[in-house]
Amino acid sequence: MSTDSTLDVIVIGGGPAGSTVSTLLAQRGAKVRLYERDTFPRFHIGESLIPETYWVFKRLNMLPKMKASAFVKKYSVQFVNAQGKLSAPFYFDENKPGERSQTWQVIRSEFDTMMLDNAREHGVDVRQPARVLEVLFEGDRAVGVKVQKEGGGSEEVRAKVVVDASGQSTMLQNKFKLRLWDPILNKGAIWTYWEGAYRDAGKDEGATVVIQTPNKQGWWWYIPQHDNTVSIGVVAPFDYLFKGRGGHEQVFNEEKDACPEVIKRLSTGQRRGGYYATKDYSYRSSKVAGDGWVLIGDAFGFLDPLYSSGVLLALKSGELAADAIADGLAAGDTSATQLGRWGERFNKGVDRMRRLVCEYYDGFSFGRFVKTYPHLKGKVTDLLIGDLFDDHVDEVWGPLESLYPPDKTAIPTWKDGTPPDDVNKVNELYLPEDPMR
Known part of the structure; x- marks a missing residue:
């Protein structure tokens, strides 16, 4: 047992x-230890940010670092339909002027x-x-972790709260069987990288382009770096991409x-690196917290890559959880109720993004909607832009439904249930060396 109590x-x-979560807690005076199993830098997918990350970056004191970085500035998103028609750009600053609308x-x-260096700088x-081997419990309460020691053996380390931010390996979600599979969003992705490919000039250089496949089975992401x-990848139903086809x-x-639009954009460059594949099965935990423990980021859930919400949801869940934990530590209350007080608000925001994702897959046209x-x-x-946690955006759903064809049914909601039939097949793709692990 660790002597550090x-x-x-x-x-x-x-x-x-x-x-x-660790940076914000350290800012509030908490003594925080973070265990990361990999040596950074390490490869990961999820490369496009959306503007609402600005507010979390501001709290983290990350904005100066982001502004000074070489990262491509992103001002908009554009959509290409199955016929190859390019939408007008959705410029973020036309709706909310100022630096908060550039990402x-x-x-x-x-x-x-x-981000991890920034956490170190904050203490x-x-x-x-x-490597954390397991979370330790006394009854139903998390009280620490067992960590593999360098050179062999293990040690137990105690803390008042354990935060599971372990990504899709999601230790506690698996332990307690909390995972709920989405009834619709059973997608897969294959992607690679292209050097010297086409990119727009000026303000449009950093735009994310979402390109629908001509057969409407899926869509491409196109992200300049x-x-x-x-970064170029195709997303489609898992069975369509991986069953009965080649490598x-x-x-x-x-x-x-x-896809003529993809051919055109890649024609000026050449592929660099290998091909990657991953499951994009969407899931969520039935709980955000228990006594002494919290789930955040992909350890809580994964939505869909369509609108690049992954990093925002990671940052937002970390922010909301940090506030709940810090307040709980100050009050001597690390119960599930206190640590999970942010869950309802967060889930409601995720539900809004999920609906927008499902509407797109069900034929929603941004151009038609805006014209109407x-x-x-x-x-x-x-x-x-990720402004998901305020009720004002709900104004769009009624008009959106008015454009439904007569035979369209409601978007299914989350439900308890078993994984899709081919989940074991998906997991065969999800090997330990997978960078999405």
């Missing part, structure tokens, strides 16, 4: 969620390192590489060759 919080995982396209190996005790590369390279090229309801373009832009 003064820790307030142990954080498992040093990605954006773990870095955020970045990041290389995650660099960004995650910056977080970062142990890296260090500062090392003269573009990742073959499927990627078949989809590319069927031009006064609501700002509200749609609010959703796209």
